[in-house]
Amino acid sequence: MPLRNIIVTLKITPKPEEIRFDPVTKTIDRAKATNEINPADKNALEMALQLREKYGGRVITVSMGPPVWEPLIKLAVAMGADDAILISDRALAGSDTLPTSLTLARAIAKIGDYDIILSGEESSDGGTGQVPPGIGEWLRIPHVTYVSAIEIIEEGRARIKRTIKGGYEILEVKMPFIASVELGCNTPRFPDFRRKRWAEREFKLKVWTIADLELAPEEVGFKGSATTVVELRELKPPERLKRVISGDPDKLAEELAEIIRSIIK
Numbered sequence: 001m002p003l004r005n006i007i008v009t010l011k012i013t014p015k016p017e018e019i020r021f022d023p024v025t026k027t028i029d030r031a032k033a034t035n036e037i038n039p040a041d042k043n044a045l046e047m048a049l050q051l052r053e054k055y056g057g058r059v060i061t062v063s064m065g066p067p068v069w070e071p072l073i074k075l076a077v078a079m080g081a082d083d084a085i086l087i088s089d090r091a092l093a094g095s096d097t098l099p100t101s102l103t104l105a106r107a108i109a110k111i112g113d114y115d116i117i118l119s120g121e122e123s124s125d126g127g128t129g130q131v132p133p134g135i136g137e138w139l140r141i142p143h144v145t146y147v148s149a150i151e152i153i154e155e156g157r158a159r160i161k162r163t164i165k166g167g168y169e170i171l172e173v174k175m176p177f178i179a180s181v182e183l184g185c186n187t188p189r190f191p192d193f194r195r196k197r198w199a200e201r202e203f204k205l206k207v208w209t210i211a212d213l214e215l216a217p218e219e220v221g222f223k224g225s226a227t228t229v230v231e232l233r234e235l236k237p238p239e240r241l242k243r244v245i246s247g248d249p250d251k252l253a254e255e256l257a258e259i260i261r262s263i264i265k
Contacts, residue, residue, distance in 0.1 A: 002056025003152070005114040006048045009104055009135070010061040010076055010084075011038040012069045013125045037072055040120025042188040044181040047150065048118050049080045049189070055152050057115065058082040062107050064092060064100060067207070074199040078191035085111070089209045091217045096225035097126070101134025103220060106213040109139065116158070117178035121146055132180035142177040148185035 014033030037045075048059045061076050063069060064087040073084050087107055095103070108117060117139075122129040129145070136143025149161040153172070160171045163182055210220055218224060245255050 003051065003115045004057055005111060006051055006057050006059050007108055007111060007114050007117045008041070008045050008048045008059060008061045008076075008081070009117070009119040009131070010041050010045065010063045010073065011120070011123050012036070012063065012065055012072050013038045013123050015124075035069070035072060037076065038120050038123050038125075040122060040124075040181060040183040042120075043183060043186055044118040044120050045076055045079060045081065046186045046188040047147075047181055048116075050186070051116065051150060051152075052080075060085065060111060062104060062111070063087065064095075064103055064107075070205055071200070073205060074203055075191055075196070077199040077203055078196035079189055080192070080195070083206070084203075085206045085208060087208050087210075087213070089211075089220075091210050091221050094222040094225065095220050096227045097128055097130040097134055098226045099220040099224035101131045102138055102224070103210070103213065103215065104131070105135045105138035106215060107208060108135065110208075110213060115175045116150070117141075117176070119178065119180050121180045121182055129180065132178055136178045139176075139178070142173050143179070144171060144173060144177065145180045146182045147179040148182045150179065 012035050014035055045059070045061065051057070052059050059081045061073065061081045061084045063073055063085070067086070067088055069086065073086055077084050085107060087103055092099070092103065108114060117132075117135065119132040119135070121132075123131075133143045133145065144160050144162055146163045147160055148163055148168070151159045153159045156175050158173050158175060158177070160173055160179060162169050162171065210217065222228075243259065245252060245259075247255070
């Protein structure tokens with residue numbers, strides 16, 4: 001029996017080296033950063049596409065963010081996703097992992113008929129790893145972290161390989177379930193050029209608001225968040241010890257040896 005829907009949660013993140021923080025709102029300032037599909041989410045998408053090739057089903061991506069993300073979401077369609085949904089609403093601004101996982105879970109429940117949900121292990125801008133397990137809790141389904149491989153062993157059951165310290169575990173899980181996919185566990189494919197042109201010109205991205213998901217404004221955004229950033233502190237890297245020495249080679253060698261001895265002590 002083929003799989004039904006394979007859902008991939010997809011986040012668009014700023015490149016880590018370009019991230020800045022707004023000292024007033026204490027949130028990430030994305031204005032000058034280059035956005036990209038979160039690297040671990042691309043691994044999740046690739047895993048979903050490989051599962052579809054082997055076991056059938058449809059791959060649907062679900063994202064939460066502003067409308068300007070549409071071109072990058074369509075890039076996932078160009079890679080092979082069958083459909084894509086964007087949850088976009090001003091009320092979602094400032095959401096921490098609690099309302100984020102709730103919103104994504106509501107969207108997944110609205111899609112329905114899912115067997116497997118895949119997420120990247122964590123986002124490059126937040127790095128908490130809390131959203132995938134949170135989705136699992138809201139949906140009351142099994143959730144497995146740091147997954148590197150999935151195999152369907154019989155109808156309604158899957159064998160999962162997950163990384164642990166010093167090795168890996170093999171688990172058997174009943175479907176439906178959610179798995180957070182390990183960063184770098186596969187090589188995401190390049191978008192198909194013809195499909196990319198089709199996605200840019202013809203694909204219609206579905207956009208849902210919190211009203212479509214029957215969520216109230218107080219359940220999301222800053223109001224629905226369980227955590228608040230109260231302080232930002234800049235940590236400066238340690239300064240390197242720099243000394244310039246000169247002279248003849250023999251004296252230089254002696255002075256250099258003395259410097260090394262003093263540092264070791």
